[in-house]
Amino acid sequence: MPMSREDIFRSVQETLVDALGVDDDEVSAEATLKGDLGAESIDFLDIVFRLEKSFSIKIPRGELFPDDVLSNPEYVENGKLTPTGLESLKAAMPFADFTKMEQDPDISKMPDLFTVDTLVRYVDSKINT
């Protein structure tokens, strides 16, 4: 059932308010899950479960939150993503905005890739294709 971006955003917003115990005005499109909304690792799993339920989609392990990039030595060097690593990550996450990572591919900044908008775009790609 196709949904507009607005509707997806509202539903994702509600999911994050429930999962993270934040107010809805804190859940803006650019808010980062970890930095701005205080999400921890178990919250990411909870968010996946809730998104699957809200949107009736299946989110295979590693599709939304890829967990193998940082452990691959070809992708990371001296705390930064290599060009191969960056390309690989972009291919794995076409729904994320890599503008800031392209300017500074510091792996400690990777959590900032996960904004509310990243989730909205991911859900959009799953339900509207």
Added chain:
Amino acid sequence: MRWFWIDGFEAFESGRRAVAFKNVSQSEEHVHDLFPGFPVMPPVLMIEGMAQTAGILVGEAREFREKVILAKIRLARFDRRVVPGDRLRYVAEMEIINDEGAATTGEVFCNDQLMGRVDLFFSHVDKNMSGLKFPEENFVFTKQFMSLLASFRSGFKTAPQAPQKAESLS
């Protein structure tokens, strides 16, 4: 040390729903610890009671092959105090279960009155803990713990029976 926060099961539907009960007693240490002189069942231990009820439901759904640990309390609220003499009932329902873990919703009854809600999130720890190592054996579902479900399944009556008419003694 025995860490039982439920006394037994009243119902168990594999993969769907579990109902456990607990009798609150004056002789339990913990009812006197929260507010000295004012015995009350600590809410955190009612959350643990629900965690045990729901945890066994989640574990049994995969034949206790997984190490199921409580990872997140999604929601916990209680609308009244519980005191010695009260009887608690935990009704846990499975919301979702997969390789990574499970989510449950739960209602808490005191003396058959709905007074609480506890929604939990469990992790299947071997599948989840990014490189951490855990012991091979399932340290979650110990023999002591499993005896609660075994008693229920064997038909051993831990739930209260309807009162019988007293026979004449003459």
